[in-house]
Amino acid sequence: MSERFDFYKCNLCGTIIQVFHRGDGELVCCGKPMEYLQPHKQEEEKQEKHVPVKINNKIQVGSELHPMTEEHHIEFIEIISEDKKELSVKFLDNNDIPQMNLNSFEPKHAIEYCNLHGLWENKDL
Numbered sequence: 001m002s003e004r005f006d007f008y009k010c011n012l013c014g015t016i017i018q019v020f021h022r023g024d025g026e027l028v029c030c031g032k033p034m035e036y037l038q039p040h041k042q043e044e045e046k047q048e049k050h051v052p053v054k055i056n057n058k059i060q061v062g063s064e065l066h067p068m069t070e071e072h073h074i075e076f077i078e079i080i081s082e083d084k085k086e087l088s089v090k091f092l093d094n095n096d097i098p099q100m101n102l103n104s105f106e107p108k109h110a111i112e113y114c115n116l117h118g119l120w121e122n123k124d125l
């Protein structure tokens with residue numbers, strides 16, 4: 001059973017999807033069930049800089065910036081409003097700074113995806 005805003009990944013082809021409308025069916029890709037991606041939280045942070053933080057008018061990945069190299073980088077940052085009616089995503093290349101400007105709404109929840117360390121979230125921006 002999927003819930004709105006859940007992320008799932010296919011461990012065979014690498015496809016990542018996000019649910020916008022919940023349903024009871026099993027999500028399948030390449031003939032196999034997709035893996036639910038459980039976001040990591042602040043408590044799991046060690047050396048890596050992954051938890052999204054709000055600094056002035058930006059969301060930044062890590063209180064110290066996460067690395068952005070070809071081998072290890074942030075693929076996207078997503079923000080969601082407190083009423084869950086607004087969502088915005090910024091996709092990043094490995095030479096971008098892992099930050100997102102806040103323009104249209106004030107987010108309560110931010111999520112980012114690191115190609116090596118998976119999903120990380122901050123639900124209390």
Ligand SMILES: [Fe+2]
Pocket residue numbers: 048050066072073114115116117
């Ligand atoms: Fe990472």
